[in-house]
Amino acid sequence: MTAACRCASSTVFQGVAAEDYARSHLTHVKTNDDTWRSLFVCRETGTYWRESFPTSEAHGGGPPVLEILSDEAARAEFGSDIVAR
Ligand SMILES: [Zn+2]
Numbered sequence: 669m670t671a672a673c674r675c676a677s678s679t680v681f682q683g684v685a686a687e688d689y690a691r692s693h694l695t696h697v698k699t700n701d702d703t704w705r706s707l708f709v710c711r712e713t714g715t716y717w718r719e720s721f722p723t724s725e726a727h728g729g730g731p732p733v734l735e736i737l738s739d740e741a742a743r744a745e746f747g748s749d750i751v752a753r
Contacts (some may be wrong), residue, residue, distance in 0.1 A: 680735045682732070698746055704716055718736075719732050
């Protein structure tokens with residue numbers, strides 16, 4: 669079973685918390701190889717989350733940020749073929 673769902677009470681996780689939440693609770697949908705951004709989805713609520721590395725120019729890539737994306741934003745960034753829920 670996955671970790672407790674916090675998709676309704678949180679909108680952003682950063683650093684280790686972002687990695688932990690994505691790996692323990694969310695399902696990976698796809699990764700954009702150009703931007704290094706990944707789309708995840710919560711199987712319980714259908715919430716889309718985007719993992720990005722806003723400080724990726726920093727040495728080592730910088731910490732990840734995990735943010736909720738609207739359905740429209742998810743399709744705009746990752747394509748209209750993302751998983752139906
Ligand atoms: Zn959730």
